[in-house]
Amino acid sequence: MSEISEVDPLITETADRLFSQICDHESVQNAEVTGEATEIWKAFAETGFPWISISEEFGGSGGTLLDALEVLRLVGYHAAPIPAAETGILGGWLLSSSGQQLPEGVVTVLPSGSENLLVARTGDRLTLTGRGLRVPWARTAEIIVVPVEVDDQTFVASVQPGDCQITPMTNMAGEPRDTVDFNEVEAFAAPVPSDVNLRSFRFRGALSRTALMAGAIEKMSQLTVSYTNDRVQFGRPVAKFQAVQQHLVWGAQDAALARMAAESAAREANRGSGAFEIAAAKLIANQAAARATKACHQAHGAMGMTQEYPLHHLSRRLWSWRKEYGGDAEWSEWLGRIAISQGADGLYPLITGGSGVLR
Amino acid sequence: MRFTPTELTEEELELQQQVRDFLLEELPPGSHEPCLGMAARKDKDFSLKMADRGWVGMALPKDWGGSDRTAVDRFIVVEEMLRWGAPVGHHWVADRQTGNVILKFGTQEQRERFLPAICRGELGFSIGMSEPDSGSDLASVSTKAEETTGGWIINGTKIWTSGAHENDWFVCLLRTSPMEDGNKHAGLSQFLIDLKSPGLEISPIPFLDGSHHFNEVTFNEVFVPETNVVGDLGMGWHQNTTEMAYERGGPDRWLSPFSTVEQLLREARGTDLEATVADLFGELTARWWGIRNLSLSVARLIDTGEAPSVESSLVKEMGTRFEQEVIEKLVHLIDLEYSPESESLFERLLAQCVVTFPGNTIRGGTIEILRSVASKGLKGLPA
Numbered sequence: 001m002s003e004i005s006e007v008d009p010l011i012t013e014t015a016d017r018l019f020s021q022i023c024d025h026e027s028v029q030n031a032e033v034t035g036e037a038t039e040i041w042k043a044f045a046e047t048g049f050p051w052i053s054i055s056e057e058f059g060g061s062g063g064t065l066l067d068a069l070e071v072l073r074l075v076g077y078h079a080a081p082i083p084a085a086e087t088g089i090l091g092g093w094l095l096s097s098s099g100q101q102l103p104e105g106v107v108t109v110l111p112s113g114s115e116n117l118l119v120a121r122t123g124d125r126l127t128l129t130g131r132g133l134r135v136p137w138a139r140t141a142e143i144i145v146v147p148v149e150v151d152d153q154t155f156v157a158s159v160q161p162g163d164c165q166i167t168p169m170t171n172m173a174g175e176p177r178d179t180v181d182f183n184e185v186e187a188f189a190a191p192v193p194s195d196v197n198l199r200s201f202r203f204r205g206a207l208s209r210t211a212l213m214a215g216a217i218e219k220m221s222q223l224t225v226s227y228t229n230d231r232v233q234f235g236r237p238v239a240k241f242q243a244v245q246q247h248l249v250w251g252a253q254d255a256a257l258a259r260m261a262a263e264s265a266a267r268e269a270n271r272g273s274g275a276f277e278i279a280a281a282k283l284i285a286n287q288a289a290a291r292a293t294k295a296c297h298q299a300h301g302a303m304g305m306t307q308e309y310p311l312h313h314l315s316r317r318l319w320s321w322r323k324e325y326g327g328d329a330e331w332s333e334w335l336g337r338i339a340i341s342q343g344a345d346g347l348y349p350l351i352t353g354g355s356g357v358l359r
Numbered sequence: 360m361r362f363t364p365t366e367l368t369e370e371e372l373e374l375q376q377q378v379r380d381f382l383l384e385e386l387p388p389g390s391h392e393p394c395l396g397m398a399a400r401k402d403k404d405f406s407l408k409m410a411d412r413g414w415v416g417m418a419l420p421k422d423w424g425g426s427d428r429t430a431v432d433r434f435i436v437v438e439e440m441l442r443w444g445a446p447v448g449h450h451w452v453a454d455r456q457t458g459n460v461i462l463k464f465g466t467q468e469q470r471e472r473f474l475p476a477i478c479r480g481e482l483g484f485s486i487g488m489s490e491p492d493s494g495s496d497l498a499s500v501s502t503k504a505e506e507t508t509g510g511w512i513i514n515g516t517k518i519w520t521s522g523a524h525e526n527d528w529f530v531c532l533l534r535t536s537p538m539e540d541g542n543k544h545a546g547l548s549q550f551l552i553d554l555k556s557p558g559l560e561i562s563p564i565p566f567l568d569g570s571h572h573f574n575e576v577t578f579n580e581v582f583v584p585e586t587n588v589v590g591d592l593g594m595g596w597h598q599n600t601t602e603m604a605y606e607r608g609g610p611d612r613w614l615s616p617f618s619t620v621e622q623l624l625r626e627a628r629g630t631d632l633e634a635t636v637a638d639l640f641g642e643l644t645a646r647w648w649g650i651r652n653l654s655l656s657v658a659r660l661i662d663t664g665e666a667p668s669v670e671s672s673l674v675k676e677m678g679t680r681f682e683q684e685v686i687e688k689l690v691h692l693i694d695l696e697y698s699p700e701s702e703s704l705f706e707r708l709l710a711q712c713v714v715t716f717p718g719n720t721i722r723g724g725t726i727e728i729l730r731s732v733a734s735k736g737l738k739g740l741p742a
Contacts, residue, residue, distance in 0.1 A: 225737045242727060245734040252737050253677045256362050256670075260656065261649045263364045280645035287642075329638065336641030340632045344625035345388065348442045348617065351647045352375070 005267050007070045008063075015049060015071050019078035025310045031081035032174035036140050041082050041106065050087045051102065058096035059103075065089065069211040069266040073259075076215030076321075079313040081175060083108055083137040085208035091145040093204065098156035098190035108141040110180070111324065112202045117182065119150045126150070126157045126189040128182040134324075138166050138178035146187070147201055154197045157189035171324075173316035195272075205325035206282040207269055213285040213321050214255075214262035217292045220314040221255040224248060224296040227303070238299075247299040254288035254295075261285060268355055276338065276355040283331040289318040360669055360736065364652060365659045367435070374432055378439040381412065386445060392704070393444020393622070395711060396615030396682075398572070401483065401525055402446035409440075410480030415450045416458045417478075423462065424475030430661040434654070438610040444618035448522070452484040453477045455609070456602050457530055460549070464590030464598050469551065473528075485554065487517040487531030487576065488599070495728050497532070498543040498596065502578065504533040504550060510585045511535075511550070513578040523561045523574040529554050532595050547595035551587040558582070568699070568714050601666065606723050608657045608671025613650045613678030615719060616685040619708040623689070626705045639688055650678055669736030676729040679719045686712045 022043045031037035044050060053068035054060025068089050075084045083106050091107035110132040117130035128146060138144055144159040165181040225248055228239035238244045258281075265281035268274030293315040297304045304311040322328075338358070342350045350357050367375065385408065394400055409415050414436045419425025426432075433454075440447050447454075458477045461469055476482045493499045502515025513533060523529065529552040536546035554561065558581040564573040590598050620643060624632070632640070654674050660667045689709060697706035699714075720726045 225734075229738055239734065239738065242731065245730045248734045248737055249673065249676060249730045252360070252733070253673050256360070256653060256673060257649050257677070260362050260364060260652045261645075264652050267364060267366075277648075279641075280648045283642065283645045284649045328642075332638040332641030332645070334641065335644050336637030336639065337633050339640040339644040340624065340637060343628070344621045347621055347624060347644070351644060351651060352438075354648065 005066070005270065007066050011052075011063075011067045011070055012074070014047065015074045016077075018043060018047060018049075019074055019080055023078040023080045025313070028079050028081055028310070028313050029307070032170075035168060035170075035176050036137075037081045040080060044080070044082055044084070045105075050084055051092055053089055054092040054096050054102060058092075058099070059101050060092060060096060064270055066266050066270045069207070069262070069269075072208055072211035073215040073262065076212035076317070077219045079216065079219070079310075079317055083141070085205075085212065086136050086141075089208055090201070090205060091143070094145050094147055094156045094192070094196070094201065095143075095158065097192045097196040100156065100158060100188075100190055103142040105142040106137055106140050107143050107145060108135055108137050109145040110135055110147070112147075112198055112205060113325075117146070117148065119148045121150050121155070121189070124188055124190060126155060126187050128157065128159065128185045128187065130182055132180040132182070134169070134171065134177040135180045136178075137176045138164075138180050139168055139176055144180060147192075147198060148189075149198055154192050154194075155189040156192055156196075157187040159185055159187040163187070171320035173313070173320045175317070175320065202325060203275055203278045204269075206331070207265060207274075207278045209321045209325050210258070210262040210265055210278070210281040210285045213289055213318060214259040216314045216318050216321075217251075217258045217285075217288055218255040220292060220296045220311065220318070221248075221251040223311060223314070224251050224299045228299050231301075231303075244299055247295040250295040251292045251299070254292035258285045258288040258292075261288075273355045273359065276335070276350070276358060279326075279331045279335045280354075282326055283328060283335065286322045286328050286331070289322045293318055360673075362653050362656045362670060363659070365431075365656050367431075371431060371435060375435050375439065377412075378414070378436055382439060382443045382445060386443060388625070391444070391446075393618035393708065394446055394448070395444065395618065395708065395715065396441050397447070397451055397611040398615075398715065399441075399444070399448040399451065400446035401448035401522065403449045403480070403483075405446050406449040406480035408480075409436075409447075409450070410478060413478075415454050415478055415480045416474065417454075419458050419462055419474055419478060423470055424478035425458075426478075430658040431655070434610065434658040438614065438651075441610050441614040442617045442621075449483050449525075450477070450480050452486060452522075452526075453482055455611075456486075456606055457484045457528075460530065460589065460598065460602050461551075463601065464549070464594075466586070468586060469589065473551070482528060483522060483526035485520050485523045485526045485529045485576075487520060487529050487533075487552075489519045490515065490517055495725055497599070498547070499538075500532055500534055500547060502531070502533050504535050504548065504583070506535075507582070511583045511588070513550075513552070513581040513583060515578050517576045517578075518564065518573070520561075520574045520576045521572050523554055523576050524563065524571065526554055528552065529576070530589070532599055535592055535595075544596035546593055547599070548592050549589040549595045549598050550583055551589055552581070552583055556581050556583070566715075600668075603724065604661075604666050604668045604671055607729075608654055608667075608674035608678075610651075610654060612675045612719075613647070613654065613681055615682045615716070616689075616712055617647075619689070619705065619712055620685065622705040622708055623693070626703055636692055639692055643685060643688070646681060650674070650681060654678070669733050672724075672729045672733040672736070675724070676726045676733065679726065682719050683716050686716050 048061040051060040052063040091109040146157040167179040261281035261284040265277040268277040417428040504511040535548040
């Protein structure tokens, strides 16, 4: 397989332009109130963006994982209130990996670590009983994808939302994160190759969040630079004050750090590996989000604490995404064990070589 | 501002392996007391050995004794040296910045005289910027050079001059015409000064732990030949700013505590570190990986001919604060009472870090100045 390690610039340009047009402060705010963003999703779906990296054979748009993650970065940048990751590189990936066709609309997936399910298998049918928590946009999904391990094999089940009881819930950003109750729900399920499993799904979920977070932190940093250069106090823009400059610089650093980490992890993942890079990138994004939201809110003063100013679309998403698919503790522990197991002489080669050293 | 992810090529990875092999041979772990980053011991023999491999002044042109290598190649060598705690002090300044300055602004004669000797690892340079009344406000430099027959007469004082007592040459920012109203950056020029010049006095300014790095250098009617002016008269500020871009954002700004962390791992072998400090190692590993990627992308940018001064200021500000954070985390977690005389090497290094690392966010431009440089550059970006 040829190695494509660059993002198609046309993807960046088109997605950025699309979101700039359809995804403004009001529409994001409105989506939070109504729990859906039909117009935004429709325009997004028309471009085929949700299904990048999924083979056309299964109803996807083709293209690389790198391109799909670039789109997710822009989803985060514009705080687009749509289930892009769930439909594409998470749910779509699981469906296509198990040979199932993607539906035309929204797909969601039970996030790993959120489920408490009893599973029984009869041939290609699974019976699911239990509860899934924090399922993104389950209320508008056409299919709820449920990856499970049963009989020492990973299966991907396609659950009809109508067969479940869905209770609308939200995360801290007001994005749908619904509770899904399965009461002996029967669903078609197909096995996946061994490299697709609950562990690789967890990493992929983390990878999707690093891309979203990198975008959101960058936008937040840019918003802060612009606001502090416009806002005049004591007769000059507040960005002229050293105490404020500190916040601007810290915000910009974390934006750069998170994006670098997300893009480096995306490159490795695009080659089919990247566990080290994904873990490091999610940890970096989590911590960068914590520092940058603090710095950017401080630089905005009271204005950033209002609903009418858009900073909160970004900061509240970051606080939510920080905890999805692994918080700080999970990834630092995972990475730390690997780092320590390299021994003193192997520590630096791990930092420079990453997953390449672990293979 | 854009940091583009980059990776090492096959040739670059080969160079990395060569440097690792060299260090394993020359300084096997356990055989030497690691240095803490760029504040490394001066060991001329070691510098000569590195120069033999073509690793000193390596980014300078072959015509001047260099190897025509890239900023990324130099990054790789420097990174490996620093993480190993190698004694790179002798050639450090010449390799990082003076060679570039002379190549870029120096006369043909200066290039011939200095560049091959720098690349052979022979010459040690000091930098003369700060003065008793000029710290962060560098434009207020008042040490004067006055024209005389065939050269210049210098009077005044430079301080915080690292290594002046051991080095050979001094690159000095001096005032060649009085301060002008409205243009405080005018009237400054750069000079190459022999540290053995008559009238030049060097006296130690002991470091807080009593060690000798800093000096006060006093000029009392010191004659400097006119051939030792670097670049154009009055362009010293501009040249100096260019020089700073080489000084910032490299591995020396984020690797200083590495050998201490590595030594913890070495000495704690056999204890259950996974159960106690896994999250610490996870966090440090991730941060080093992330910052290294940023720093490497700055080197790659330099190789495309850009002068990424905002990017390198951002990396330096972040890197030096990270260095201090690493040490604070170790201090917080490790329940030992260490001192510079502890039996354990890890404890000695940690004690040294605790005492010396407050300087990391000061040297080569305080983080407050860096923030000012960087935030000016951030303005005007799209929002």
